[in-house]
Amino acid sequence: DAGVIQSPRHEVTEMGQEVTLRCKPISGHDYLFWYRQTMMRGLELLIYFNNNVPIDDSGMPEDRFSAKMPNASFSTLKIQPSEPRDSAVYFCASRRGRTGGYTFGSGTRLTVV
Amino acid sequence: DQQVKQNSPSLSVQEGRISILNCDYTNSMFDYFLWYKKYPAEGPTFLISISSIKDKNEDGRFTVFLNKSAKHLSLHIVPSQPGDSAVYFCAASSRSNDYKLSFGAGTTVTVRA
Numbered sequence: 001d002a003g004v005i006q007s008p009r010h011e012v013t014e015m016g017q018e019v020t021l022r023c024k025p026i027s028g029h030d031y032l033f034w035y036r037q038t039m040m041r042g043l044e045l046l047i048y049f050n051n052n053v054p055i056d057d058s059g060m061p062e063d064r065f066s067a068k069m070p071n072a073s074f075s076t077l078k079i080q081p082s083e084p085r086d087s088a089v090y091f092c093a094s095r096r097g098r099t100g101g102y103t104f105g106s107g108t109r110l111t112v113v
Numbered sequence: 114d115q116q117v118k119q120n121s122p123s124l125s126v127q128e129g130r131i132s133i134l135n136c137d138y139t140n141s142m143f144d145y146f147l148w149y150k151k152y153p154a155e156g157p158t159f160l161i162s163i164s165s166i167k168d169k170n171e172d173g174r175f176t177v178f179l180n181k182s183a184k185h186l187s188l189h190i191v192p193s194q195p196g197d198s199a200v201y202f203c204a205a206s207s208r209s210n211d212y213k214l215s216f217g218a219g220t221t222v223t224v225r226a
Contacts, residue, residue: 043216055211098211104158
């Protein structure tokens with residue numbers, strides 16, 4: 001298995017532009033999580049899905065952030081418009097069932113200038 | 114509001130000595146605790162876990178201790194090796210919250226040769 005695949009690995013964009021981060025979970029994993037890593041707060045949960053349905057989006061910082069999971073093998077996290085304070089590493093993780101272990105992707109490093 | 118706290122952002126230890134990482138939590142509903150290890154440009158990977166019904170779990174050089182009354186857990190690495198140099202995240206979850214992981218800010222461990 002190729003693991004959780006995230007793209008792009010790095011993204012540099014100008015303030016005000018739309019940014020889309022992508023994630024392909026492990027096949028058979030029915031939970032998908034989006035986390036953001038910052039120096040001050042570590043790993044923050046933004047949103048998670050179960051069977052493609054958003055369960056908890058209370059961690060999404062603002063309306064500028066949105067996430068979708070149109071099918072079991074693909075999810076996107078979109079920021080529109082982007083701001084410099086959105087600069088962080090964004091991780092996607094998936095797991096099988098409620099008690100399965102998390103597998104993280106390698107992350108997308110976002111820089112908004 | 115961070116429910117999992119790692120108050121030491123960094124730790125430096127000599128090869129062969131013990132590394133002790135600490136973690137505190139505030140949510141008394143947490144019943145499962147984990148440590149993750151993260152190398153640069155990679156996603157976090159699972160290291161060791163402990164259920165709230167135990168106070169100690171050991172796996173090779175890694176031991177996790179849980180003190181529920183103090184809402185405190187620690188990770189001991191003995192002996193420390195250069196390959197242990199990484200960021201270590203403490204995480205906690207609860208059955209009542211779908212076992213979604215809440216992470217601390219991380220501790221960067223540097224093992225000196």
